[in-house]
Amino acid sequence: MTIRLLLADDQALVRGALAALLSLEDDLEVVAEVGRGDEVVARALATGAEVCLLDIEMPGADGIEVAGRLAREVPGCRSLIVTTFGRPGYLRRALEAGAGGFVVKDTPAGELAEAVRRVHAGLRVVDPALAAESLVGGPSPLTDGERSVLREALEGATVATISARVHLSPGTVRNYLSSAIHKTGTSTRVEAARAAQRRGWL
Amino acid sequence: MTIRLLLADDQALVRGALAALLSLEDDLEVVAEVGRGDEVVARALATGAEVCLLDIEMPGADGIEVAGRLAREVPGCRSLIVTTFGRPGYLRRALEAGAGGFVVKDTPAGELAEAVRRVHAGLRVVDPALAAESLVGGPSPLTDGERSVLREALEGATVATISARVHLSPGTVRNYLSSAIHKTGTSTRVEAARAAQRRGWL
DNA sequence: GGCCGGGCATGACACCTGTCACCGGCAGGT
DNA sequence: ACCTGCCGGTGACAGGTGTCATGCCCGGCC
Incomplete structure (x- = not known):
């Protein structure tokens, strides 16, 4: 068979x-x-x-x-x-x-x-x-908000663009990016996004 | 045969x-x-x-x-x-x-x-x-300097990092990024780097 | 020689980013 | 009702970024 x-x-x-x-x-x-x-x-x-x-x-x-x-x-x-x-x-x-x-x-x-x-x-x-x-x-330490914001950041979008696409205030977007940068041990949004992607967190 | x-x-x-x-x-x-x-x-x-x-x-x-x-x-x-x-x-x-x-x-x-x-x-x-x-x-409109700077920008590096790795002054790096952004019709370094990569310019 | 043109650099300016302290709501637990 | 955590948001600040005008140097070229 x-x-x-x-x-x-x-x-x-x-x-x-x-x-x-x-x-x-x-x-x-x-x-x-x-x-x-x-x-x-x-x-x-x-x-x-x-x-x-x-x-x-x-x-x-x-x-x-x-x-x-x-x-x-x-x-x-x-x-x-x-x-x-x-x-x-x-x-x-x-x-x-x-x-x-x-x-x-x-x-x-x-x-x-x-x-x-x-x-x-x-x-x-x-x-x-x-x-x-x-x-x-271990599993991803990122929250849902951080994840979606990082996905946009991958392509180099600005805070204004991201906030429009994710329906969050610009300030919140910045906070999420900041905490994601912290959690990934990087220092820019793009590094954070790439690190997260490499680890399968996105 | x-x-x-x-x-x-x-x-x-x-x-x-x-x-x-x-x-x-x-x-x-x-x-x-x-x-x-x-x-x-x-x-x-x-x-x-x-x-x-x-x-x-x-x-x-x-x-x-x-x-x-x-x-x-x-x-x-x-x-x-x-x-x-x-x-x-x-x-x-x-x-x-x-x-x-x-x-x-x-x-x-x-x-x-x-x-x-x-x-x-x-x-x-x-x-x-x-x-x-x-x-x-058409062929790539980017100069050699712009190309090497963009390659670093892909990973989200800051101007200071790029300038150290490419042996150019920070000001020049910013000028190259600016002109690359212009040539690719984008508005941030990362968008420019990704656009250039997509077109095979890197 | 005089005259480009391109690579590299500087400085100044407005704007964007990353960080942080803080606040209002809103669930879950006691 | 109370506290605690978490999500979303605000405001302010230092430093980074994108843009532009300007300058220097050097190799080619009439």
Whole structure:
């Protein structure tokens, strides 16, 4: 009996290449490929996929969110996050959302098929180095307000712009930025935003 | 007769997946895989690769630089840039460096093999949409000083930090930032840096 | 020589940022 | 009712930032 797979990645070339790689295995069968996060659930239902490989950065909906929806709406389908970025916060959030596994794109190609089989069998698959890093890092110390303000600051927005986009007073925005800078141990808003992103706090 | 390929990409999974994809073609053979830019030339010489597929973002040396070295040091070996980022400036610089082709990672998987064959035959392979964008965009209007200052600004550095790292007076740094902001049509240093990066000007 | 033009620097000005002390509301717990 | 914490907001201050006019130096060029 073969395991039915769905691949979700916004880069068609990577999607196709992964399909070729996994199709080499006798017990795996790629039944669907999608390039957007918001198409995954429908296709998974339509094709009866048993394991979905999800990239995190996709248009429509990110892989973590999709993993959550699959866990809720598509019983019998497990998800495996396959991502470029081994940010600790991503791993934590992915597992909380109900993902069955989490591997980064620089794991050896030979291990992917095995990870898929493990996830299909209901086991948790997690990159060990990343897991360790995630545990010592702890969860994000940022409040929701700080997070949303930092997201805007990433692109270099001014306080006025941020305050308009987040519906907070300029003074509050400055306070949030100040406390975020403090919590990240940095000294400018952009450094803070980049540090937070690197740790998966955004 | 088969075409001998070398794959260079820092993500092992992508590398392996591309190898699987290309190995499906009867006339293509993957003879080497490397994860760093600075290993490509030696491996290409050792294995007699005829076409090298190069990612741009790699440790050691970036794909554009590698394409230049291959063109100079490995006669009979052509290069095909395969990258995530379709920045116009990348395309321009890659072609100037002597790359035989340039495709982005969201082209359909089926077209990659054909691109490889074209490059092997000595033809130029270029993403058409990207080529058009590159022509209208023109080359980077930034001076060397502005470029180096902007690179530091990307991470949110202050003027004092930048001036120390670039060996320019603080006043000059501010002038360069100001003119870069003007040239990019933005209003803060970070916006300018991001805009420049998006257009491949850095 | 005289005359650019570009790279680097300075100084002054208005405005923006980061920090801090402080305040009003509004939940949860006692 | 009381206190405590937390979220949102205000105001003031020192220092950083973006802009502009101006100047110097040096290499090219008629």
